[in-house]
Amino acid sequence: xxxxxxxxxxxxxxxxxxxxxxxxxxxxxxxxxxxxxLGRVGTELDISNYVRFFTDSFYLNTLWITVKTxxxxxxxxxxxxxxxxxxxxxxxxxWSMLLLAGIVVATFVTIVIKVFxxxxxxxxxxxxxxxxxxxxxxxxxxxxxxxxxGVVVGLMHYTLGFxxxxxxxxxxxxxxxxxEAAQIHGASRWRMHYRVLLPLSxxxxxxxxLMIFNMSMGAFTSAALLGGGxxxxxxxxxxxxxxxxxKYSMAGTLSAVLLITVLLINLLAIILIRRxxxxxxxxx
Amino acid sequence: MNTTSQCNDNTLSRQSxxxxxxxxxxxxxxxxxxxxxxxxxHYFYSSFSYIFLLSPMVVVIGASLHGGEYYTAIKFPPDDPxxxxxxxxxxxxxxxxxxxxxxxxxxxxxxxIIGIPAALGIVRGKLPGKTLxxxxxxxxxxxxxxxxGIAFLQLFYLVGDATGMYIQGTFWGLYLGHVFVAxxxxxxxxxxxxxxxDTRLEEAAFSLGASRWSTFRRVTLxxxxxxxxxxxxxxxxxxxGDVPISIFxxxxxxxxxxxxxxxxxxxxxxxxILASASLVIFFCLIAxxxxxxxxxxxxxxxxxxx
Numbered sequence: 001x002x003x004x005x006x007x008x009x010x011x012x013x014x015x016x017x018x019x020x021x022x023x024x025x026x027x028x029x030x031x032x033x034x035x036x037x038l039g040r041v042g043t044e045l046d047i048s049n050y051v052r053f054f055t056d057s058f059y060l061n062t063l064w065i066t067v068k069t070x071x072x073x074x075x076x077x078x079x080x081x082x083x084x085x086x087x088x089x090x091x092x093x094x095w096s097m098l099l100l101a102g103i104v105v106a107t108f109v110t111i112v113i114k115v116f117x118x119x120x121x122x123x124x125x126x127x128x129x130x131x132x133x134x135x136x137x138x139x140x141x142x143x144x145x146x147x148x149x150g151v152v153v154g155l156m157h158y159t160l161g162f163x164x165x166x167x168x169x170x171x172x173x174x175x176x177x178x179x180e181a182a183q184i185h186g187a188s189r190w191r192m193h194y195r196v197l198l199p200l201s202x203x204x205x206x207x208x209x210l211m212i213f214n215m216s217m218g219a220f221t222s223a224a225l226l227g228g229g230x231x232x233x234x235x236x237x238x239x240x241x242x243x244x245x246x247k248y249s250m251a252g253t254l255s256a257v258l259l260i261t262v263l264l265i266n267l268l269a270i271i272l273i274r275r276x277x278x279x280x281x282x283x284x
Numbered sequence: 285m286n287t288t289s290q291c292n293d294n295t296l297s298r299q300s301x302x303x304x305x306x307x308x309x310x311x312x313x314x315x316x317x318x319x320x321x322x323x324x325x326h327y328f329y330s331s332f333s334y335i336f337l338l339s340p341m342v343v344v345i346g347a348s349l350h351g352g353e354y355y356t357a358i359k360f361p362p363d364d365p366x367x368x369x370x371x372x373x374x375x376x377x378x379x380x381x382x383x384x385x386x387x388x389x390x391x392x393x394x395x396x397i398i399g400i401p402a403a404l405g406i407v408r409g410k411l412p413g414k415t416l417x418x419x420x421x422x423x424x425x426x427x428x429x430x431x432x433g434i435a436f437l438q439l440f441y442l443v444g445d446a447t448g449m450y451i452q453g454t455f456w457g458l459y460l461g462h463v464f465v466a467x468x469x470x471x472x473x474x475x476x477x478x479x480x481x482d483t484r485l486e487e488a489a490f491s492l493g494a495s496r497w498s499t500f501r502r503v504t505l506x507x508x509x510x511x512x513x514x515x516x517x518x519x520x521x522x523x524x525g526d527v528p529i530s531i532f533x534x535x536x537x538x539x540x541x542x543x544x545x546x547x548x549x550x551x552x553x554x555x556x557i558l559a560s561a562s563l564v565i566f567f568c569l570i571a572x573x574x575x576x577x578x579x580x581x582x583x584x585x586x587x588x589x590x
Contacts, residue, residue: 009405023435110525117340218428220528235430
């Protein structure tokens, strides 16, 4: 049976390629027209929007906050997510399915609802503040809405479930027998994690953290709602630039910077990983 | 299996076993036998992640039961449980929910129509540059969603200027954007299932006289079904929860549920959104349970890992 499967693929490929090229070309080209505000743009191609971006401290600061919050969210997602992923992956009882289902539900429910819940929990008369004020730890309500902590918490909420599922699949590829071997030879639980599990899962963790970082860099909803109009990351600023200031080409520039920053960081990370692995092979 | 990967596996396993033995060579007294404190600590620590992940939803559902007055309605735990807000969900929110369901269902279907042939072509086709092609199909996931949103908006303006057909703020414009981001999920899940598929099954059916179409429908399709279901569920959920793309492609009076909620939270909110949000949470729970019954959670995750 000689079905020409590659022909089956062509219409889909055509559809996706047209949409990618079309959409990316339009906004990239648009970003090279000087933005005159309120939807008006200059008539000649130039790089004035980019010059503006890289000379205006507000824009540069936004870029920095975006990278910083995304990096922090990734770090905390790994710290919180890895033990959970490990627990589920190594569990032998039927409970593991239930625990997994909890994570999946948390990832499926739209982030707007979850952020809504976070806002209620952290509100002035919410659970956290009732506890903190009741025990006398703070005397004015503590808030995460409108500051960078809030943005990081929101981003983490967006990525944690996904991160656990990702790490779960990484840990599942590591045979349980290695850990048992280490323990039979007398390694403590901590030492086994540190010397056996961690080195084996590092390739998976690195790729996973890149994916989590990319997600956080592009996350709009949680950053917009918990930033409360005071903390701007690039995705939030892009939406405001279009919706409130009607500056399409400046928004195009911001999008291009976001896209290129993400790509560059990924490229850099991949090069570093290759270097690192090559170096380790030489030692081994 | 190719030999390279086996060779790597062997090296890996030897190194790891050595590492395991080295890790075991420890100084000091033998480990104390007793209660596994490390294990309990691990459970305790992990429970924080669960509390963090699940508490917002519990709080939303809990607060939706509040029976008090309008302005004090956001309260958890609720002090006078009642279902009053469920009867007061305004028409706007119900319409937004309706649109979201229609859109997400349509998106799942569209993503399958585009994604299944793509996966078949990637796994079975004899094409040069397969890696490039699968990268292209994954690309919509690499582009930040907000960039996709604004890019599609501008594309629609451009096409509109050229042809006179403006589709931003219409169902089809929104639909195109959603199908674009949802397709990679179906491609991913179906590809994963196809890679484990034994093509001899099809050859057998074909040589016994089944037509191409009948072979596909009666043999191929049933086998890739779990992948299709899992991919459709992902596509549905991605579309159903999307904000960053929809925010650019909807129009006043024509919004999806997450956008309605988003504006509700940014401006003044009506406590009835707690009620409708709870309904959505229950829906997601039911969808997941149904999927667990049909294909099993493990299949869902295994085929979903990109």
